[in-house]
Amino acid sequence: MEEEVPGAMGTSASLALRLGQITFSSASLLFMSFRIEFYSFTSYCFLVTIMGLVIPWSTALALLDAYSIFLKSLPRRQRIMLIIIIGDWVLSFLSLAAACSTASVTNLLVEAGEQYWPLNLCRRYQLSAATAFFSWFLSFGSSLFNLWVLPSL
């Protein structure tokens, strides 16, 4: 039995990270798009697009982790790990970019246009940006843990 790095592919810490990503990105998507109009600003459309990419990616990897933990331990191949690391990496950069854009546009709306934009809506946009930041942090974490395992393969 080789030494296990917590957080790498196929461990329970990795499953927890993936579940956190799914939770936070779904929350961000719901806060942004549930029964309010988001398509009037480019940044908000960008956030919705990116979260729509993060959710299926994290769900697929969470299923892989769950299979590996509960049924049969899957072997780690170097090429597959590389694909997972690069995917996590790109998605974490994109979700950081989306979170920053959303946060700055929302901040501008709160400061400049309180008479036009109800504060209630801005609260929801802020919550959406905050959960997108959490989702960025978690997917960056799983990318780093997998990178740590890569040289030992």
Next chain:
Amino acid sequence: MEEEVPGAMGTSASLALRLGQITFSSASLLFMSFRIEFYSFTSYCFLVTIMGLVIPWSTALALLDAYSIFLKSLPRRQRIMLIIIIGDWVLSFLSLAAACSTASVTNLLVEAGEQYWPLNLCRRYQLSAATAFFSWFLSFGSSLFNLWVLPSL
């Protein structure tokens, strides 16, 4: 003589990367702050702050590289490399965040308020965001190259 990784600390490719970072971040700072008011938006203040951190950091490391190339090859210590990698990493994330915020706020200004904001100013904000993106890309690059060298120390 050990094998040299191009782009790692103390090679000429690293010096080129650092000079590119200095150029782009200075350009971003100048486009943003030279003779126009930038302090009316939080994102622009953030960009100016981050660029004010990136410029001295890159200058210091460029001087270190130039010393190592032209005068005397400095030994690479693991602890120093770790500090450099983490610093590059954090600064690259911060400059990505600043570039995204600037780009999205500028986009909002261009779309929504052409009657209030002269297009001339918005051009300059856009240029500033673009050069900040280049600076992010280069500092992310040097962080990756240094990370590549780390396991061999």
